[in-house]
Amino acid sequence: MKAVVCDAWGTPDTLQVKDLQLPEPAPGQVRVRVRAAAVNFPDALLVAGKYQFKPDFPFSPGAEFSGTVSALGDGVSSFAIGDQVVGTTAFGAYAEEVLADAAQVIGLPNDTSDDELQLAGSFLLTYGTSYHALKDRAAAKPGESLLVLGAGGGVGLAAVELGKRMGLRVIAAASTEAKREAARSRGADEAIDYTTDDFRGQLKTLTNGRGVDIVYDPVGGDIAETALRSVGWGGRYLVVGFAGGGIPKLPTNLLLLKGSALVGVFWGEFVRREPEAHAANTRQLLAWLHDGTLRPLVSARYPLSGAAQALDALLGRDAIGKLVIVPSLAP
Structure with missing residues (x-):
């Protein structure tokens, strides 16, 4: 699979798109084929080595995504291959596929459109x-x-x-x-x-x-x-x-x-400490998204090769609404 890779702490222009081995989900995890990954301020802090945790190199930034379940780890019974989902993870979403704990992934209705699925990738955070x-x-x-x-x-x-x-x-x-x-x-x-x-x-x-x-x-x-x-x-x-x-x-x-x-x-921290309250909030938000009450403004979409450009726009406070990485977009 292709992924945006960070090999050393630095500015967004140090990121590269590389071919990586497709990851296999551990017990309790799911693998998701990414439809859209949101570009958020903590992603830039992670690349710069200024976030509150530091993953081992190499890693892909990206903590928020939507997509389709492509593989299940042992013990995961809440999802099936092909389910459309939205989720969060510590990092890794700027890629064609991402691993996430099943507990941090939420299923979307069966009639979710492709447009809605892409919007959902910019929604949770x-x-x-x-x-x-x-x-x-x-x-x-x-x-x-x-x-x-x-x-x-x-x-x-x-x-x-x-x-x-x-x-x-x-x-x-x-x-x-x-x-x-x-x-x-x-x-x-x-x-x-x-x-x-x-x-x-x-x-x-x-x-x-x-x-x-x-x-x-x-x-x-x-x-x-x-x-x-x-x-x-x-x-x-x-x-x-x-x-x-x-x-x-x-x-x-x-x-x-x-x-x-x-x-x-x-x-x-609210998500970690009060998971039931977070789940109730998320159910309400996704219901509003599904019925059209809420409509996130996504002002720009970038291919994987545009990750640095997207992060620079965010850091420069040039972005209006949300920016997303769409792995299926051609460079």
């Missing part, structure tokens, strides 16, 4: 994170206001779409008009530029001076304090990530003055 954040960590209630920072990216657009599905008034903040338009296409009630000097003033106007109920922040960096100052009484500030590169040092007196809360969101 972004929508799983955003749904866990809004439902479990923020306890969002219909009618509340939601400010989404970095609203043009994968998790940001998922938060916009889910926020509308959950009955929230969504204010999308993004740095370019193209990203703001993408947020509007996913239901944002307002879309504003958070790089302008009057960002806080815009939020005050849009909330009639009350401030926002929930901030969803996958960006971090310099904008975080301004967003925290824009939280209203009893608000919740969701710390999702630091795509902007900087970990902000926030003045905690602001939390006291507004009776607000700073809330961490770590979807991967």
Whole structure:
């Protein structure tokens, strides 16, 4: 099989496409013929040797995928050859075939279309994170206001779409008009530029001076304090990530003055510690995907040979929505 291979820590341009021996599933594993593999920020960190674990060389990046089951390890009875599935793994999805623990793979309905199967490959991490954040960590209630920072990216657009599905008034903040338009296409009630000097003033106007109920922040960096100052009484500030590169040092007196809360969101640990709650969330999300309620925005698809280009676009914050690797695409 062909796979994107990392032989040493480095930048995305060090990755190569190589022919590897087809892997055989160990007990409790399945092998999946990859239809699509999502391009996520942790993939770039893994290649650079900056992630929280480091696999042995050589390895393929890629932690999120969809496809068709092609082989079963001993003891796996929950799937059959040919089943369409979506799943996660530590690494290995930038390849024609990937191994994954059966417990981390979820079956899709028999009538799943090829287009839906490809979209599902970009779905679990972004929508799983955003749904866990809004439902479990923020306890969002219909009618509340939601400010989404970095609203043009994968998790940001998922938060916009889910926020509308959950009955929230969504204010999308993004740095370019193209990203703001993408947020509007996913239901944002307002879309504003958070790089302008009057960002806080815009939020005050849009909330009639009350401030926002929930901030969803996958960006971090310099904008975080301004967003925290824009939280209203009893608000919740969701710390999702630091795509902007900087970990902000926030003045905690602001939390006291507004009776607000700073809330961490770590979807991967939630999946590990609360598998039943994660499974229930995933079933709901996949049902919404299947009936068309949710529609991930995949802005670009790349062949295996385009993995470096895709990761560079992600790191440069040029991507709108999700980027995916499609092994069947010709170079």
